Amino acid sequence: MKRFIKYIVTIIVIAVLIMISIFVVITTYPKGVFHDSYQSVIVDKYRRLQKIDDPKIIIVAGSSAAFGINQDMMEDETGYKVVNLGLQAGFGNLFPSELSKENINEGDIVLLAYEYDWVNDFHSMAQDLIMSGIDENIDMYKHIPIDHWKDFVGYLLKYAEKKKNYEGSDKNGIYKRSSFDQNTTQMIAHREYTLENPEILPMMRDQKLDLSNVSISDETKTYLRKYKKYVEDRGARVYFVSPPVLKKAVICDYKEFENLKNQEEEQIGIMYITDALDYLYDKEYMADTIYHCNNEGEYIRTKQLVRDLKKIL
Amino acid sequence: MNYLSLAFFVFFIVFFVIYYIVKPPYRYIVIFAGSYVFYGYANPSMLFVLMGVTVISYIGGFVLNKKKSRWIYAVFFILEILFLATFKYYAFIVDNVNFLLDKIFSIEPIVTNWNIVLPIGLSFMVFQACNYLSDVYRNKMSAEKNIIRYAAYVAFFPTVLSGPIQKARNLIPQIANPKRFESEQAKKGVILFAWGAFEKIVISNNLSELYxxxxxxxxNRSSAEVAIGVILFSIYIYADFSSYSDMARGVAKILGIEVGKNFNNPYLSQSTSEFWNRWHISLNEWFIENIYIPLGGNRKGIIRKYINVMIVFIISGFWHGAAWHFVVWGIINGVFVVIGDIIKPIKSQIYKDIKIDEKAEYIVYIRRIIVFCLITLSWVFFASGIQDSIEICKKIVLFDNLSIFDKNLLNIAGSTTQTFFVLIMLLIFCAIQLKRQNEGKVYEVYSKQPFLLQCLPIAILICVCIFGAWSTDTYVNSQFLYFQF
Structure with missing residues (x-):
């Protein structure tokens, strides 16, 4: 029996070592392949989060926060440092939420500014975007929940192929690393309203927001309750805030926003400190999707958010 | 519970520990408990079906032990088959009755289809219970008095879902008198299981999507593409079924129990009757013992023999599925076997007359190719409905020769790289299956390697399986094809 157990254990150890080696080689070699990509900015945002121990505001969201937060203004007006983890809703909402746990301290304020799709699909994680975003920054993989590991392991070989075939990010558009300030990770690219332009994908151009009969899944509620406890156990606070949305994309009754807010507050226990209707904007403040602000919209949205934040500061 | 799941991995570790801690005379209780946990894991209500099959055959064995009556045997045998028929064929019977009522008498459907859920592995457990009745009736063993031990036999978890179908006279003694743990046997079990997992995840699942x-x-496909698709199905069904059998054998071996080979390189057969002696061996033996021989076998003249063969193949077709295309598949294979038998002496005479050695290598290869083609064509009716099968066969038989020069064939798997990958995997699969003709010798060579070199190929196999399993929705399509039977 001992020989057999030794045989099994040795096989398992060798298999684990092989898989770890493959993982390390694929993610770390060659380095920096996706360094010019839009999604690689998540590394800078994460490093900024790690470095700032002063009381800070941590924004957890998708790209609506990347396009819709003026960090300097918020820092000046609130006196808090701002770490904006908002970058890419395609990561899924779970990933930035987990990343935010890296450095939450007493006195911090966490703002959950998820785009409204979160109620339908909170737990999905887009392994292609996440892996090409964090690439050789292996320490960030610790934030991938264990029940998602199999998706990332399974994607590993396809990721290697993607790395081999990568030809660089879009040199002309916004969606590249150079659209962000290298030090503050603030989006600095010029944005205008282009949603109705012909080059915009129809699925983006025709996207609508309908919150009728929306219901938060039990799994999501459980996660967010645990997240709230995690934040509060560290002496910090967590609130929901509204993302910016193109007004004409909303096709449901406005009272559905109130319904959602009530669900969030009653069933999860996280307070909503904004009025969603204040964050519905006309097209002159928006950019290339229904959630993306242009430069002027970024200013307006941040001003409103600061005003709402001051109620709880 | 699926073999290729974390749940099974955890279950088996716990089971293994408990099994070998418990004293040998009581290990059958562990098998019983573990098997019921295994079977009831996904749907505990199905345990009632398992219990029903067990109790009926247990009582049948008890009664037969006291009185060897053909009628008693038939009653209990039919009761077991009725169990199977109710769950498996009720919807089929109802649909056909309603169809006939409508077509012949123009009457609206009067029989309600209750959408009965088919318990997984029902065909296998019923046939295993029937084997027990047969063994007791034919005095090959005494009835098992211990109902828990008998229940452990019926529910034996390595084989309950998809075989190999066990003979009571082989398995019950092994359950009753478990062997001491043997490291070499357990190692063989691990290798078999790892290979079975590879067959399933890398070969079967990839071929399944492709075919x-x-x-x-x-x-919308050319003749060449359709022919390739049909060949891929042929290999897929072999890999899928063989994989489960290998994993079942592997798990049983780790427990020191032999469940028998279920496949013996069937595509190396030189005749269709040989094919059916190499394919799903346990099912074949079941049909021979329980249908063919009781009908008279080959003891009542040549015509009766062929009728009995056709009856067996028609029933086999039905067993595989409650749909007419399975029956057609069965009939086609029956016809192949009968014709093969009829022309066998004619072929021998022809070889003699033209002075060709039947056993010459090139003749053997030609015969194997012909048998493979015939069996593969019959598989079309297994995979598709009758109308579609006829159209597919037409496309192959009326082959467009130019289609083999179509460059798109190189991208048949999505891209040229993927096509070559599939080809290489198939070659590896076929090569290893060929080597396995002599498993003992292969293991002898393996066990002479240094310890780390023994562990390394299995570890690599596991890594390949993990990458393969997790890179697709394999945990979804890991449903083995034969589970539905």
Whole structure:
């Protein structure tokens, strides 16, 4: 029996070592392949989060926060440092939420500014975007929940192929690393309203927001309750805030926003400190999707958010 | 519970520990408990079906032990088959009765279809219970008095879902008198299991997607593509079924129990009757013992023999599925076997007359190719409905020769790289299956390697399986084909 157990254990150890080696080689070699990509900015945002121990505001969201937060203004007006983890809703909402746990301290304020799709699909994680975003920054993989590991392991070989075939990010558009300030990770690219332009994908151009009969899944509620406890156990606070949305994309009754807010507050226990209707904007403040602000919209949205934040500061 | 799941991995570790801690005379209780946990894991209500099958055959064995009556045997045998028929064929019977009522008498459907859920592995456990009745009736063993031990036999978890179908006279003694743990046997079990997992995840699952993408769209595919699709199905069904059997054998071996080989390189057969002696061996033996021989076998003249063969194949077709295309598949294979038998002496005479050695290598290869083609064509009726099968066969028989020069064939798997990958995997699969003809010798060579070199190929196999399993929705399509039977 001992020989057999030794045989099994040795096989398992060798298999684990092989898989770890493959993982390390694929993610770390060659380095920096996706360094010019839009999604690689998540590394800078994460490093900024790690470095700032002063009381800070941590924004957890998708790209609506990347396009819709003026960090300097918020820092000046609130006196808090701002770490904006908002970058890419395609990561899924779970990933930035987990990343935010890296450095939450007493006195911090966490703002959950998820785009409204979160109620339908909170737990999905887009392994292609996440892996090409964090690439050789292996320490960030610790934030991938264990029940998602199999998706990332399974994607590993396809990721290697993607790395081999990568030809660089879009040199002309916004969606590249150079659209962000290298030090503050603030989006600095010029944005205008282009949603109705012909080059915009129809699925983006025709996207609508309908919150009728929306219901938060039990799994999501459980996660967010645990997240709230995690934040509060560290002496910090967590609130929901509204993302910016193109007004004409909303096709449901406005009272559905109130319904959602009530669900969030009653069933999860996280307070909503904004009025969603204040964050519905006309097209002159928006950019290339229904959630993306242009430069002027970024200013307006941040001003409103600061005003709402001051109620709880 | 699926073999290729974390749940099974955890279950088996716990089971293994408990099994070998418990004293040998009581290990059957562990098998019983573990098997019921295994079977009831996904749907505990199905345990009632398992219990029903067990109790009926247990009582049958008890009664037969006291009185060897053909009628008693028949009653209990039919009761077991009725169990199977109710769950498996009720919907089929109802649909056909309603169809006939409508077509012949223009009457609206009067029989309600209750949408009964087919318990997984029902065919296998019923046939295993029937084997027990047969063994007791034919005095090959005494009835098992211990109902828990008997229940452990019926529910034996390595084989309950998809075989190999066990003979009571082989398995019950092994359950009753478990062997001491043997490291070499357990190692063989691990290797078999790892290979079975590789067959399933890398070969079967990839081929499943590929053949389906071709055959579900056969109208828009060339003859060459359809032919490739059909060949891929042939290999897929072998890999899928063989994989489960290998994993079942592997798990049983780790427990020191032999469940028998279920496949013996069937595609090396030189005749269709040989094929059916190499394919799903346990099912074949079941049909021979329980249908063919009781009908008279080959003892009542040549015509009766052929009728008995056809009856067996028609029933086999029905067993595989409650749909007419399975029956057609069974009939086609029955016809192949009968014709093969009829022309066998004619072929021998022809070889003699033209002075060709039947056993010459090139003749053997030609015969194997012909048998493979015939069996593969019959598989078309297994994979698709009758109408589609006829159209697919037409496309192959009326082959467009120019289609083999179509450059798109190189991208049949999605891209040239993927096509070559599939080809290489198939070659590896076939090569290893060929080597396995002599498993003992292969293991002898393996066990002479240094310890780390013994562990390394298995570890690599596991890594390949993990990458393969997790890179697709394999945990979804890991449903083995034969589970539905």
């Amino acid at each position: 389906y993408s071709i055959l579900s769209d056969y109208n």
